[in-house]
Amino acid sequence: MENFTPLTSLAGGLLIGLAAAAMLVFNGRIAGISGITGGVLKADRGDTLWRALFVAGLLVGGFVYGLVAPNAFAITIDRSTGALVVAGLLVGFGTQMGNGCTSGHGICGLSRFSIRSLVAVVTFMAFAALVVFVVGRFFGGTL
Amino acid sequence: MNQKQYVAAFGTGLLFAVGLALSGMTLPSKVVGFFDFSQGLTSWDPSLAFVMGGGMLVYLPVWRLVKGRARPLFDERWRLPTRKDIDGRLVLGAALFGIGWGLGGFCPGPALTSVGALSSKALVMVSAMLVGMVAFQQLEKVRERAKARRDAERQATTTPANGGIAS
Numbered sequence: 001m002e003n004f005t006p007l008t009s010l011a012g013g014l015l016i017g018l019a020a021a022a023m024l025v026f027n028g029r030i031a032g033i034s035g036i037t038g039g040v041l042k043a044d045r046g047d048t049l050w051r052a053l054f055v056a057g058l059l060v061g062g063f064v065y066g067l068v069a070p071n072a073f074a075i076t077i078d079r080s081t082g083a084l085v086v087a088g089l090l091v092g093f094g095t096q097m098g099n100g101c102t103s104g105h106g107i108c109g110l111s112r113f114s115i116r117s118l119v120a121v122v123t124f125m126a127f128a129a130l131v132v133f134v135v136g137r138f139f140g141g142t143l
Numbered sequence: 144m145n146q147k148q149y150v151a152a153f154g155t156g157l158l159f160a161v162g163l164a165l166s167g168m169t170l171p172s173k174v175v176g177f178f179d180f181s182q183g184l185t186s187w188d189p190s191l192a193f194v195m196g197g198g199m200l201v202y203l204p205v206w207r208l209v210k211g212r213a214r215p216l217f218d219e220r221w222r223l224p225t226r227k228d229i230d231g232r233l234v235l236g237a238a239l240f241g242i243g244w245g246l247g248g249f250c251p252g253p254a255l256t257s258v259g260a261l262s263s264k265a266l267v268m269v270s271a272m273l274v275g276m277v278a279f280q281q282l283e284k285v286r287e288r289a290k291a292r293r294d295a296e297r298q299a300t301t302t303p304a305n306g307g308i309a310s
Contacts, residue, residue: 001187003176005167009190012166013197019158020198021205026151028215029222031159033252034240038276050144050152055255057156062259065164072164073260076172077248081267087247088254088268090239092275095251098236099224102250103159105237107198111206119229120237127241132178135246143246 020107023054032104033058034095078142098124147217160256166194169257171248178245 023031027050040051066073079087095101098120100109105124109117135143167173167190176188214220244250249257249268257265 017201061160066260088271090243
């Protein structure tokens with residue numbers, strides 16, 4: 001467990017929870033990042049601007065954090081561009097089909113004791129673990 | 144939609160990004176490390192569980208506090224998911240997402256935050272993610288249109304052209 005960062009990960013998790021809770025308390029919505037991002041692309045009338053602003057907040061937050069602590073964005077796993085493209089396509093397609101990702105199903109859904117979210121979380125965790133196992137075992141951690 | 148909701152949406156995104164970056168989830172190695180038991184506990188990085196736990200530690204009590212209320216602060220009603228059914232699409236969608244997550248080490252939030260931090264690899268991943276999202280939405284449209292057509296045809300074959308009035 002040499003890379004384990006319990007304190008910063010817990011602190012970051014608390015901030016994520018606070019952000020998701022603010023979305024609930026103020027706007028009465030789930031802070032599901034894949035749903036909000038997918039919604040911007042769908043351009044539903046009346047719902048596009050707030051979604052775009054949320055995504056803009058993520059981007060600006062990342063930009064500012066990157067200026068202060070660029071190491072927070074160091075990519076050390078060995079993945080080709082092709083692998084990243086396939087990963088992106090699957091994440092995009094899968095989150096739209098399954099109505100959520102780690103934020104909406106994970107943090108919000110599990111906290112709301114949603115059965116759909118529990119099924120989704122168990123499923124995506126299991127498949128992520130399977131892929132990491134296969135990439136490590138049969139491809140030496142490089143793809 | 145009012146001004147306050149827009150400010151809240153932007154502020155929420157901003158805080159979310161800071162949380163993600165601080166938590167280490169913008170490092171794909173930490174995601175992969177959570178699922179990596181190749182060297183037993185030596186290679187395992189439990190950080191991801193602390194991120195999820197931290198998030199729920201705040202969200203769960205807030206949810207319990209506000210769910211009985213009539214409305215959120217900035218809107219006249221709640222806009223929350225109500226579905227309870229478990230269908231194949233939920234499971235298949237989650238499975239596909241899981242495969243992509245394990246492969247790239249990025250889920251949507253950290254990927255977008257990393258694009259903000261000008262990571263070119265994250266930009267590749269996010270571009271493909273947006274294509275994947277649009278692809279599913281277009282497929283859905285085609286499916287819905289086909290279903291509407293089938294329903295219309297069934298309607299036409301079960302009801303006689305004169306509306307069922309015997310002549």
